[in-house]
Amino acid sequence: MPLGVIWEMILRSNSRSNLVLLVSIGLGLVLILGYLFSSHDAFRERLQGVAPSLSKPSSDAQASEDEASESLGGVVSPPRTDKLHVLLPASNPEVNLCKTLMSASILGYPTPTLIAWNETFDTSYLLGGGSHVAKITKVLEYLEAMPSSQDNELVLMMDAYGAFNLYDNPGNKATHMEADIWFQLRPETFIDRYYSINKAANKRLQKRLGSAVEAEGVQQTIIFGAGKRCAPNQVHTVACYPIPESPLPADLYGANTDTIMGRNKYTSLRQRYLNSGYIIGPVSDMRKMFRRAQEKVDAIKDQVDWDNGSHGSDFMYHGSDQSIFNSMLGEQEFQREVMRRRHYKSGDTNGKPPPPTYLEGTLIDDPLNPSFTHEPMEHKAGKPDEFGMGLDYFSELGQQTVNAEEDATWIKHTVEPENQIGERHIFACPLRATKKIPKDIGSSRQPFELMAETGEAPAESSWDDIMLYTNICMDQIPVMIHHNGDKGAREYAWPNLWLQPHARKLMDQVLMQEQSSNGGAGGAFTEGNYISWPELCPREMDAELFRDV
Template sequence: MLPLQRNHILFATLLVFIFITLYHLLPQTQETTLHSTTHNENEAAAKRLKNPELHVLLPTTIGDVNLCKTMLSAKAMGYPEPVILGWGDTFDTWYLLAGGSHLAKISRVLEYLESMSPEQEDDLVLMMDAFDIWFQLPPETLIERYYSINEKADKRISERMGKAAEVENIKQTIIFGAGKRCAPNQLHSIACYPVPASPVPDDIYGANTDTIMGHNPHTSHRQRYLNSGYIIGPVKDMREMFRTAWDIVQNWPTPSPDDNGSGSMDLVYHASDQSVFAIVFGQQEYQREVLRRRHSSSWTWQHKKTSPVNKIEGTVIQDILNPAFTHEKMEALEGRSYEYGIGLDYFSDLGHQTANSEKDSMWMRYDDSPDVFLDKTRGDNRNDFDCEYQGDYKIPSDMKMYDETTLLPNKRNWEHVNLYTHLCMGTIPVMAHFNSPGQKAAREYYWPLFWVQQYGKWIVENSERLGRGRMGATAWKKDEQPQFLDWDTLCPAEYSEELYRGSDLALS
């Protein structure tokens, strides 16, 4: 063979090799250009909005002194007038949770979302439990953290999903609370096993982290699972997610073919809204793994075809899409099916769920010296099973975006009032969520530690005069005129002794 011919053959071979290499390195999708264009358009829309409108939704059928505490804390912190959904409705099915009223957190919220105008598509909606959450920070901090959490989550999504995150425009826009158990869902179900690992440091409880060693088998777990005590996101995305949740409720098979024999899956886990939202989240995460693999290049397929080994309650999950143990199956679908932009408040920046986490938090003063501060964290019967304080003893910058002296009594600063603090995360949550079955009483014995209690009566009597709006809430029902419920209607005189105790523990 002539040298020239040999060179031509070698050159042609090299070109073929380069072509094949590039082909295999490209993600295996037929619509890269189309998706990229859509991504650029959506990316612009995903940027922070300046001063977005915030809607606070409280699903409840009746009044309660704890509803008044929630509303009083919201008014003290400058939140908009809340909207009550389901007021006066009757739910009395004896074999369902709270008579079936928990599912109204889906149906009634969906009705409200579907009533909102096109101009409100980008407004933020905060849906929250009405009886066991207190606000301790204002909406400015809530909104700042909402965007910050999503931005950090988008980076994690990009790292985990690679090219798929960009091509399919996977972004986080809806945030749920985070907890330590996948409950009430069964662990082999789609709601639990596809859930990604927690980004919380894996030594937060020392060597006990993610083991059953602790105050109970769950207290040393990192926050990883969905809790529906509060949900925040833009109207358009929340509406789509709530529609899916309601479809699950309406089409739930009973008995469920995937039940483990206990019957707990029946009737949507006996009408648990959290179980439904956990299913939506689990389905999303399953399909995200499908997308990740689909967009992995053929060249790296053998290395990327399985996600990192995960565990659930100590059981190893080698393959999220097909665990070795008996599990509820799901079909791998094309495109962005089941993508809702859902993520969790892993680090308790928005709120802290006390379930399985009672010893993770305390009311702290930030004018204490570090030595005094640390000494306090060792009290309240905390022991070696509990985390150590992970903060820097300082008020974070997102609590200094405004003049807090306009919110706090006697022109105080944040350093001069008690602040509910997540010790393990080193964070001061916007909300405290007393959802632990053993801590419902905390709403009574913690109330004097919150400065709002001492000044509650003054807030009620002076709010409207000071231009902070009327005291009360709007009851909204589909196809009916909204009805304003004033403070005296919602919080009658018999609640006063509990609401306005006059204790100065929070300010002394």
């Protein structure tokens, strides 16, 4: 019934009961129409309300944003910089490392530095012979050698040893020892997102911790990957139970969100826990954090006091650098809650007590003292465990594939997503992908810029035209793809990466830049020396890399 007719009937009505009835009918119609037309848009608005803006601001707008971020909560943030150092812990050449190097080179990332190159790790009871532990030691050595003049510059540490996910995928250990990250977007998009993620995170900290933010000088400057499982650490330890609620929408997987209902008991969980496959932050803050990580490595016990009896935590969870960073994040979040309680006053708008959360179905009624048997921690004065660590919750920097096989896929953004994805699993998230390319991608350098001067660029060569790995639960296009789930995807999905079918011509252009600049494009540095692309990735690898021979 048209609302105008309803209103006319109300005006003519002499009956109070009829009036109430008609008003109720009208309100009911409004609510029904609102529900029918707003479900998808409402989710998008909520997602945008908690996720950082993906727009690339103008220089004036960026300056205003920088000023605003510096005054947020009275905590001064470091100045913005576009200077990026890329570190790749890797000890020997292999084809998956070359895929990482190729994607970075073609997209224009700075020439990476290989950490622990040509070193041998042979401790039998540690993963990779101890290579994962060495990531902490060797990266710290590199950071300590950097001059203080570079303290505000950004450093990205990417795992080229493979992900520590033997608990999720206990297959051939050799598959976990090789690089598993590909780039698909430009470095300018990566850097813009680093700053926007931190800005949004610091606003959330202001709301969550209240006056403790300014009083204690708390802010986020370091970003880790985010995953769905607190692994490999045991869930009753400080590494896991103090971790705060995820900021992702509470209905991300519909009614199954944060339940064990799914393809496995982790697939319907929102990303909430640390993954050390990639870490980015300012040199000074990364140096401080890696120093603490090294202290933990040096102090590690063969057997941990709070092991659950399985001895799974022995020898630093058998040599997992991620277990160390998990512990550090858990300790940081534990002490942040201590700070919140220290500074909270009744009636404060921000910094209110957090609601209960669940850890793999177990109630955490108090993040400092949960009811179940747990590893305790001292309530400390000051902020000795504060390192500005945070997570890439929204997969803006990287998409983890472990426990997320149904969350992301390859799509073109000129074609309706429904027509590309096909039949989905019964526990898959609601499809929310759109045909929109975010502004921070569309305004970046176009994909085939290297081939434009030679006139060899494909006819369809814009970001709208190419296949991009997309999180279809959040309509998010990540900068990187982290193959820490199905390791076989590094082979069968390689042709899906937009640059691979044109890799030969694109790399030819990269290597021409290398010749004109006397090195520094296509290869990598190690201990001050430059190793060229042909040395790192010899012709024997061409069949897999280029697939044109």
